[in-house]
Amino acid sequence: MNRRGIGGLLACTLLSAACGPTPPPQPPAPVERDLVVLAPDPESGEVGGLTVTTPAGAATLDSANESTTVLRGAAPGAVAVLDDAEIQRVFGQALAVLPPGARHFNFYFETGTDQLTPESKALVTEVIALVKARSAPEVSATGHTDTTGAPATNAALGLQRATVIRDLLIQAGLDSGLIDVVSHGESNLLVPTPDNTAEARNRRVEITVR
Amino acid sequence: MFVQVSTRVTVAICLLLTAMPGLAAAQSADAGRVKAAVGAATIVRQGQSTPARVGDVVYPSDILRTGADGQLAVMLKDDTRLSLGPGSEVALSTFEFAPAEARLSLVLRIARGAMSYASGQIAKLMPAAIRLETPTSVIGVRGTHALIRVEAP
Numbered sequence: 001m002n003r004r005g006i007g008g009l010l011a012c013t014l015l016s017a018a019c020g021p022t023p024p025p026q027p028p029a030p031v032e033r034d035l036v037v038l039a040p041d042p043e044s045g046e047v048g049g050l051t052v053t054t055p056a057g058a059a060t061l062d063s064a065n066e067s068t069t070v071l072r073g074a075a076p077g078a079v080a081v082l083d084d085a086e087i088q089r090v091f092g093q094a095l096a097v098l099p100p101g102a103r104h105f106n107f108y109f110e111t112g113t114d115q116l117t118p119e120s121k122a123l124v125t126e127v128i129a130l131v132k133a134r135s136a137p138e139v140s141a142t143g144h145t146d147t148t149g150a151p152a153t154n155a156a157l158g159l160q161r162a163t164v165i166r167d168l169l170i171q172a173g174l175d176s177g178l179i180d181v182v183s184h185g186e187s188n189l190l191v192p193t194p195d196n197t198a199e200a201r202n203r204r205v206e207i208t209v210r
Numbered sequence: 211m212f213v214q215v216s217t218r219v220t221v222a223i224c225l226l227l228t229a230m231p232g233l234a235a236a237q238s239a240d241a242g243r244v245k246a247a248v249g250a251a252t253i254v255r256q257g258q259s260t261p262a263r264v265g266d267v268v269y270p271s272d273i274l275r276t277g278a279d280g281q282l283a284v285m286l287k288d289d290t291r292l293s294l295g296p297g298s299e300v301a302l303s304t305f306e307f308a309p310a311e312a313r314l315s316l317v318l319r320i321a322r323g324a325m326s327y328a329s330g331q332i333a334k335l336m337p338a339a340i341r342l343e344t345p346t347s348v349i350g351v352r353g354t355h356a357l358i359r360v361e362a363p
Binding site: 052 | 294348
């Protein structure tokens with residue numbers, strides 16, 4: 001609809017003689033207008049999806065750099081791909097300060113112990129190096145369990161495991177004020193399983209560096 | 211034993227609330243931190259405006275604001291990233307990230323300006339819990355990177 005409108009206007013401007021006298025200039029109405037763009041993920045390049053909804057309609061954006069313009073009260077305009085130059089013109093200054101994405105490290109224990117696997121021990125230095133490289137870094141130790149046992153027990157178990165890793169990182173030189181400890185219990189599985197399923201990959205402590 | 215319950219998480223909440231009331235209280239209320247602040251960049255909290263500095267804590271209900279030469283970036287506890295170009299205002303209307311208690315929500319209200327939004331954990335765990343609101347529309351997020359400009363009169 002918008003495109004046709006603009007096309008008509010252009011035609012009028014070009015062939016003004018055929019369109020009769022130009023109407024007296026109107027004061028410009030206040031514009032309330034959004035532009036919504038679906039961009040690729042800044043790190044992975046992965047493209048997700050957005051749904052733009054107004055009282056008059058909706059539009060779905062699902063491939064890279066698709067955009068829609070929305071005027072107040074109207075349905076979202078036709079979906080159009082924005083070129084990179086235009087994206088930089090409008091969003092360049094916001095994009096310039098977008099922080100680097102969080103990094104996640106999974107720490108695993110030898111079965112039935114509080115000893116880390118050799119691979120996990122090696123991650124400690126990597127985490128410490130990354131923290132040093134970041135501006136205003138924060139670290140979270142999040143304990144996760146599998147779905148064996150009751151959720152409340154697992155919430156407590158997750159917290160215990162996360163505390164073990166926190167202490168280890170502090171021992172390795174991490175400032176204790178930078179790290180917090182939480183438990184997601186069995187509510188945030190790495191490998192989806194039904195309830196009461198033993199799954200080693202879900203029994204982990206996830207270190208997040210933000 | 212809870213296999214038949216479709217929302218197993220709900221059971222988890224009930225158990226948690228009865229068995230471990232301390233856990234919920236232990237979650238800190240801060241939503242995230244300022245990661246970049248350039249030029250005129252402020253945080254408005256309960257009507258008070260203070261200049262934003264790198265490392266400052268951001269809380270739910272805070273409003274992020276930039277002036278004509280300002281840029282401001284925040285990272286939330288669920289890894290969500292927000293950055294504002296000049297002349298922008300974004301309210302962190304709601305932020306809850308407590309997966310063990312199934313409390314997840316993120317509502318951002320973009321009043322004006324240009325914002326880059328890169329989704330975090332909430333988008334992975336419960337995309338329907340995210341709403342980006344502008345004066346004209348509501349934007350739902352499946353992931354991962356949205357750019358929004360609001361031109362307000």
